Amino acid sequence: MSHPLLLVHGGAGNVPASSQEAHRLGCQEAAEKGGAVLADGGTAVEAVCTAVEVLEDNPIYNAGLGCALDMEGRVSLDVAVMCGQTLEAAGLAALSPFKNPVRIAQRLLHEKEVLLAGEEASRRAEALGFERLSAHALITEKAMAQWRKVVRDGECANFAGGTVGAVARDAQGFLAAATSTGGTMGKAPGRVGDSPLIGAGTFANEHCAVSATGEGEAFVRSCFAVRIADAIRYGQKPSEALLHVLMRVKDRYHGVGGAIVLTADGDPITNHTTPGMSCGWWSPDGSGSSI
Ligand code: ASP
Numbered sequence: 001m002s003h004p005l006l007l008v009h010g011g012a013g014n015v016p017a018s019s020q021e022a023h024r025l026g027c028q029e030a031a032e033k034g035g036a037v038l039a040d041g042g043t044a045v046e047a048v049c050t051a052v053e054v055l056e057d058n059p060i061y062n063a064g065l066g067c068a069l070d071m072e073g074r075v076s077l078d079v080a081v082m083c084g085q086t087l088e089a090a091g092l093a094a095l096s097p098f099k100n101p102v103r104i105a106q107r108l109l110h111e112k113e114v115l116l117a118g119e120e121a122s123r124r125a126e127a128l129g130f131e132r133l134s135a136h137a138l139i140t141e142k143a144m145a146q147w148r149k150v151v152r153d154g155e156c157a158n159f160a161g162g163t164v165g166a167v168a169r170d171a172q173g174f175l176a177a178a179t180s181t182g183g184t185m186g187k188a189p190g191r192v193g194d195s196p197l198i199g200a201g202t203f204a205n206e207h208c209a210v211s212a213t214g215e216g217e218a219f220v221r222s223c224f225a226v227r228i229a230d231a232i233r234y235g236q237k238p239s240e241a242l243l244h245v246l247m248r249v250k251d252r253y254h255g256v257g258g259a260i261v262l263t264a265d266g267d268p269i270t271n272h273t274t275p276g277m278s279c280g281w282w283s284p285d286g287s288g289s290s291i
Helices: 017-037 043-055 101-107 116-126 142-152 216-221 224-233 240-252
Strands: 006-012 077-083 089-095 115-117 164-169 175-181 202-203 206-213 256-264 269-272 276-283 286-290
Touching: 006 017, 006 043, 006 206, 006 256, 006 269, 017 043, 017 164, 017 276, 017 286, 043 077, 043 101, 043 164, 043 175, 077 101, 077 202, 089 101, 089 116, 089 175, 089 202, 101 175, 115 116, 142 269, 164 206, 164 256, 175 202, 175 276, 206 216, 206 224, 216 224, 216 240, 224 240, 224 256, 240 256, 269 276
Parallel strands: 089 115
Antiparallel strands: 006 164, 006 276, 077 089, 077 175, 164 175, 202 206, 206 256, 256 269, 276 286
Protein backbone atom coordinates (compact mmCIF):
# COMPACT_ATOMS: atom_id res chain seq x y z
CA MET A 1 0.00 0.00 0.00
CA SER A 2 1.18 3.48 -0.84
CA HIS A 3 0.53 6.76 0.93
CA PRO A 4 -2.18 8.46 -1.16
CA LEU A 5 -1.78 12.16 -1.86
CA LEU A 6 -3.44 14.82 -3.96
CA LEU A 7 -2.28 18.29 -4.90
CA VAL A 8 -4.15 20.96 -6.88
CA HIS A 9 -3.27 24.39 -8.26
CA GLY A 10 -5.48 27.31 -9.18
CA GLY A 11 -2.96 28.99 -11.48
CA ALA A 12 0.30 30.85 -11.20
CA GLY A 13 0.14 34.62 -11.54
CA ASN A 14 -0.67 37.75 -9.68
CA VAL A 15 -3.98 37.16 -7.92
CA PRO A 16 -5.42 40.41 -6.52
CA ALA A 17 -5.57 40.58 -2.73
CA SER A 18 -9.38 40.71 -2.82
CA SER A 19 -9.56 37.28 -4.53
CA GLN A 20 -6.81 35.48 -2.66
CA GLU A 21 -8.96 34.00 0.08
CA ALA A 22 -11.51 32.68 -2.43
CA HIS A 23 -8.66 31.20 -4.50
CA ARG A 24 -7.23 29.47 -1.48
CA LEU A 25 -10.57 28.12 -0.27
CA GLY A 26 -11.47 26.90 -3.76
CA CYS A 27 -8.23 24.93 -3.92
CA GLN A 28 -8.84 23.45 -0.49
CA GLU A 29 -12.36 22.34 -1.46
CA ALA A 30 -11.08 20.73 -4.67
CA ALA A 31 -8.26 18.98 -2.82
CA GLU A 32 -10.69 17.59 -0.26
CA LYS A 33 -13.16 16.34 -2.90
CA GLY A 34 -10.36 14.73 -4.91
CA GLY A 35 -8.88 13.36 -1.70
CA ALA A 36 -12.20 11.76 -0.77
CA VAL A 37 -11.93 9.68 -3.95
CA LEU A 38 -8.51 8.43 -2.85
CA ALA A 39 -9.75 7.80 0.69
CA ASP A 40 -12.45 5.53 -0.79
CA GLY A 41 -9.79 3.55 -2.68
CA GLY A 42 -10.44 5.34 -6.00
CA THR A 43 -7.86 5.72 -8.74
CA ALA A 44 -5.46 8.62 -9.18
CA VAL A 45 -7.17 9.38 -12.53
CA GLU A 46 -10.63 9.65 -10.95
CA ALA A 47 -9.19 11.77 -8.10
CA VAL A 48 -7.52 14.34 -10.39
CA CYS A 49 -10.63 14.56 -12.59
CA THR A 50 -12.88 15.06 -9.56
CA ALA A 51 -10.61 17.81 -8.20
CA VAL A 52 -10.36 19.59 -11.57
CA GLU A 53 -14.13 19.33 -12.06
CA VAL A 54 -14.64 21.20 -8.76
CA LEU A 55 -12.20 23.91 -9.91
CA GLU A 56 -13.87 24.17 -13.36
CA ASP A 57 -17.22 24.76 -11.64
CA ASN A 58 -15.78 27.56 -9.50
CA PRO A 59 -16.05 30.87 -11.43
CA ILE A 60 -12.99 32.36 -9.75
CA TYR A 61 -10.64 30.21 -11.83
CA ASN A 62 -9.72 30.34 -15.50
CA ALA A 63 -11.26 26.98 -16.44
CA GLY A 64 -14.85 26.00 -17.21
CA LEU A 65 -17.18 28.66 -15.78
CA GLY A 66 -15.50 32.09 -15.71
CA CYS A 67 -12.65 31.15 -18.04
CA ALA A 68 -10.56 33.56 -20.09
CA LEU A 69 -11.82 34.60 -23.55
CA ASP A 70 -10.10 34.91 -26.88
CA MET A 71 -9.60 38.17 -28.78
CA GLU A 72 -13.13 37.92 -30.18
CA GLY A 73 -14.67 37.34 -26.77
CA ARG A 74 -15.24 33.62 -27.29
CA VAL A 75 -14.62 30.63 -25.04
CA SER A 76 -11.98 28.19 -26.34
CA LEU A 77 -11.04 25.51 -23.82
CA ASP A 78 -7.84 23.44 -23.43
CA VAL A 79 -7.66 20.33 -21.22
CA ALA A 80 -5.67 17.13 -20.73
CA VAL A 81 -5.54 14.07 -18.48
CA MET A 82 -2.74 11.50 -18.23
CA CYS A 83 -2.60 8.19 -16.36
CA GLY A 84 0.88 7.34 -15.06
CA GLN A 85 0.06 3.65 -14.71
CA THR A 86 -0.98 2.95 -18.32
CA LEU A 87 0.63 6.04 -19.91
CA GLU A 88 -2.69 6.70 -21.63
CA ALA A 89 -3.39 10.38 -22.25
CA ALA A 90 -6.13 12.51 -23.77
CA GLY A 91 -6.25 16.19 -24.55
CA LEU A 92 -8.79 18.52 -26.15
CA ALA A 93 -7.75 21.88 -27.54
CA ALA A 94 -9.72 24.92 -28.71
CA LEU A 95 -12.89 23.20 -27.49
CA SER A 96 -16.32 24.89 -27.55
CA PRO A 97 -18.04 25.57 -24.21
CA PHE A 98 -18.70 22.37 -22.24
CA LYS A 99 -19.42 22.37 -18.52
CA ASN A 100 -16.58 20.06 -17.50
CA PRO A 101 -13.96 19.58 -20.21
CA VAL A 102 -11.89 17.39 -17.89
CA ARG A 103 -14.61 14.72 -17.93
CA ILE A 104 -14.47 14.66 -21.74
CA ALA A 105 -10.71 14.11 -21.61
CA GLN A 106 -11.18 11.38 -19.02
CA ARG A 107 -13.77 9.69 -21.23
CA LEU A 108 -11.29 9.72 -24.15
CA LEU A 109 -8.41 8.30 -22.11
CA HIS A 110 -8.67 4.78 -23.56
CA GLU A 111 -9.08 5.93 -27.17
CA LYS A 112 -6.29 5.82 -29.72
CA GLU A 113 -6.10 9.57 -30.35
CA VAL A 114 -4.19 11.65 -27.82
CA LEU A 115 -5.21 15.14 -28.93
CA LEU A 116 -8.39 16.39 -30.59
CA ALA A 117 -8.80 20.02 -31.60
CA GLY A 118 -11.40 22.56 -32.62
CA GLU A 119 -14.85 21.90 -33.99
CA GLU A 120 -14.17 18.20 -34.56
CA ALA A 121 -13.18 17.80 -30.92
CA SER A 122 -16.45 19.44 -29.87
CA ARG A 123 -18.43 17.17 -32.18
CA ARG A 124 -16.70 14.12 -30.77
CA ALA A 125 -17.60 15.25 -27.26
CA GLU A 126 -21.24 15.65 -28.31
CA ALA A 127 -21.20 12.21 -29.90
CA LEU A 128 -20.05 10.83 -26.55
CA GLY A 129 -23.07 12.42 -24.87
CA PHE A 130 -21.57 15.63 -23.48
CA GLU A 131 -23.77 18.70 -23.93
CA ARG A 132 -22.29 21.62 -25.84
CA LEU A 133 -23.35 24.80 -24.04
CA SER A 134 -24.41 28.09 -25.60
CA ALA A 135 -21.61 30.47 -26.57
CA HIS A 136 -22.20 32.61 -23.47
CA ALA A 137 -22.93 29.93 -20.88
CA LEU A 138 -19.44 29.97 -19.31
CA ILE A 139 -18.86 33.74 -19.61
CA THR A 140 -19.06 35.62 -16.33
CA GLU A 141 -19.28 39.39 -15.74
CA LYS A 142 -15.81 39.31 -14.22
CA ALA A 143 -14.30 37.59 -17.24
CA MET A 144 -16.02 40.09 -19.57
CA ALA A 145 -14.66 43.01 -17.52
CA GLN A 146 -11.12 41.57 -17.74
CA TRP A 147 -11.54 40.95 -21.46
CA ARG A 148 -12.55 44.62 -21.97
CA LYS A 149 -9.46 45.78 -20.06
CA VAL A 150 -7.12 43.57 -22.04
CA VAL A 151 -8.63 43.68 -25.54
CA ARG A 152 -10.32 47.09 -25.64
CA ASP A 153 -8.11 49.13 -23.30
CA GLY A 154 -4.87 47.34 -24.21
CA GLU A 155 -3.89 46.54 -20.62
CA CYS A 156 -1.30 43.84 -20.19
CA ALA A 157 -3.05 40.50 -19.62
CA ASN A 158 -2.59 38.91 -16.23
CA PHE A 159 -2.04 35.72 -18.19
CA ALA A 160 -2.57 33.47 -15.25
CA GLY A 161 -4.15 33.35 -11.87
CA GLY A 162 -6.66 30.74 -12.73
CA THR A 163 -5.64 27.81 -14.91
CA VAL A 164 -6.32 24.73 -12.81
CA GLY A 165 -4.64 21.37 -12.39
CA ALA A 166 -4.26 18.36 -10.13
CA VAL A 167 -1.79 15.55 -9.54
CA ALA A 168 -2.55 12.49 -7.43
CA ARG A 169 -1.04 9.26 -6.12
CA ASP A 170 -3.49 6.52 -5.23
CA ALA A 171 -3.21 3.79 -2.60
CA GLN A 172 -1.64 1.48 -5.18
CA GLY A 173 1.10 4.03 -5.85
CA PHE A 174 -0.14 4.97 -9.33
CA LEU A 175 0.06 8.60 -10.44
CA ALA A 176 -2.10 10.86 -12.64
CA ALA A 177 -2.20 14.49 -13.78
CA ALA A 178 -4.89 16.77 -15.23
CA THR A 179 -4.89 20.42 -16.35
CA SER A 180 -7.78 22.61 -17.59
CA THR A 181 -7.87 26.22 -18.80
CA GLY A 182 -9.49 28.88 -20.93
CA GLY A 183 -5.95 29.87 -21.94
CA THR A 184 -4.71 33.43 -21.97
CA MET A 185 -7.12 36.39 -21.88
CA GLY A 186 -7.45 37.97 -25.33
CA LYS A 187 -5.53 35.14 -27.03
CA ALA A 188 -5.52 34.79 -30.80
CA PRO A 189 -8.49 32.75 -32.09
CA GLY A 190 -7.34 29.13 -32.45
CA ARG A 191 -4.38 29.62 -30.10
CA VAL A 192 -3.56 26.52 -28.05
CA GLY A 193 -1.41 26.71 -24.92
CA ASP A 194 0.63 24.15 -23.00
CA SER A 195 -2.17 22.69 -20.87
CA PRO A 196 -3.60 20.13 -23.36
CA LEU A 197 -0.17 19.17 -24.71
CA ILE A 198 1.25 16.03 -23.13
CA GLY A 199 4.82 16.66 -22.04
CA ALA A 200 4.40 20.44 -21.97
CA GLY A 201 1.64 21.38 -19.48
CA THR A 202 0.57 17.92 -18.36
CA PHE A 203 2.46 14.65 -17.85
CA ALA A 204 2.38 11.50 -15.69
CA ASN A 205 4.36 8.27 -15.65
CA GLU A 206 5.45 5.79 -12.97
CA HIS A 207 7.98 8.27 -11.55
CA CYS A 208 6.02 11.50 -11.30
CA ALA A 209 2.94 13.53 -12.25
CA VAL A 210 3.15 17.18 -13.33
CA SER A 211 0.56 19.92 -13.98
CA ALA A 212 1.87 23.30 -15.12
CA THR A 213 0.54 26.84 -15.32
CA GLY A 214 2.07 29.97 -16.79
CA GLU A 215 3.03 31.56 -20.08
CA GLY A 216 2.00 28.66 -22.28
CA GLU A 217 4.17 29.40 -25.30
CA ALA A 218 7.34 29.22 -23.19
CA PHE A 219 6.16 26.01 -21.54
CA VAL A 220 5.45 24.46 -24.94
CA ARG A 221 8.77 25.50 -26.47
CA SER A 222 10.71 24.19 -23.47
CA CYS A 223 8.80 20.85 -23.31
CA PHE A 224 8.34 21.69 -19.65
CA ALA A 225 6.60 18.77 -17.92
CA VAL A 226 8.54 15.94 -19.52
CA ARG A 227 11.84 17.64 -18.68
CA ILE A 228 10.92 17.43 -15.01
CA ALA A 229 9.86 13.79 -15.37
CA ASP A 230 13.14 12.88 -17.05
CA ALA A 231 15.25 14.79 -14.51
CA ILE A 232 13.51 12.89 -11.70
CA ARG A 233 13.85 9.59 -13.53
CA TYR A 234 17.58 10.13 -13.92
CA GLY A 235 18.00 10.81 -10.23
CA GLN A 236 17.65 14.56 -9.66
CA LYS A 237 15.97 15.50 -6.40
CA PRO A 238 12.33 16.36 -7.39
CA SER A 239 12.29 19.82 -5.76
CA GLU A 240 15.58 20.67 -7.50
CA ALA A 241 14.30 19.34 -10.83
CA LEU A 242 11.21 21.57 -10.62
CA LEU A 243 13.19 24.66 -9.65
CA HIS A 244 15.83 24.01 -12.29
CA VAL A 245 13.29 23.58 -15.13
CA LEU A 246 11.23 26.61 -14.02
CA MET A 247 14.39 28.73 -14.03
CA ARG A 248 15.31 27.37 -17.45
CA VAL A 249 11.86 28.38 -18.79
CA LYS A 250 12.37 31.84 -17.33
CA ASP A 251 15.95 32.44 -18.43
CA ARG A 252 16.08 30.65 -21.77
CA TYR A 253 12.44 30.77 -22.98
CA HIS A 254 11.45 34.04 -21.27
CA GLY A 255 8.31 32.74 -19.61
CA VAL A 256 7.18 32.56 -16.00
CA GLY A 257 4.74 30.23 -14.26
CA GLY A 258 4.62 27.35 -11.83
CA ALA A 259 3.80 23.70 -11.41
CA ILE A 260 2.76 21.00 -8.98
CA VAL A 261 4.65 17.70 -8.90
CA LEU A 262 4.05 14.41 -7.14
CA THR A 263 6.43 11.44 -7.19
CA ALA A 264 5.82 7.75 -6.59
CA ASP A 265 6.95 7.94 -2.96
CA GLY A 266 7.78 11.54 -1.99
CA ASP A 267 6.04 14.58 -0.56
CA PRO A 268 4.09 17.01 -2.77
CA ILE A 269 6.20 19.69 -4.45
CA THR A 270 5.17 23.11 -5.73
CA ASN A 271 7.13 26.09 -7.03
CA HIS A 272 6.60 29.17 -9.20
CA THR A 273 8.44 32.08 -10.74
CA THR A 274 5.35 34.34 -10.56
CA PRO A 275 4.32 36.42 -7.53
CA GLY A 276 1.98 33.64 -6.43
CA MET A 277 0.26 30.32 -7.20
CA SER A 278 -2.76 29.05 -5.32
CA CYS A 279 -2.49 25.44 -4.16
CA GLY A 280 -4.40 22.89 -2.11
CA TRP A 281 -3.41 19.44 -0.86
CA TRP A 282 -4.93 16.40 0.72
CA SER A 283 -3.43 13.40 2.48
CA PRO A 284 -5.01 10.87 4.88
CA ASP A 285 -3.53 13.05 7.66
CA GLY A 286 -5.36 16.22 6.61
CA SER A 287 -5.74 18.94 4.01
CA GLY A 288 -4.54 22.49 3.49
CA SER A 289 -4.15 25.34 1.04
CA SER A 290 -1.92 28.32 0.34
CA ILE A 291 -1.43 31.19 -2.09
N1 ASP B 1 -0.67 27.98 -19.32
C1 ASP B 1 -1.92 28.54 -19.70
C2 ASP B 1 -1.90 28.85 -21.18
O1 ASP B 1 -0.93 29.40 -21.65
C3 ASP B 1 -2.27 29.79 -18.95
C4 ASP B 1 -2.14 29.73 -17.44
O2 ASP B 1 -1.53 28.83 -16.90
O3 ASP B 1 -2.69 30.60 -16.79
O4 ASP B 1 -2.88 28.59 -21.84
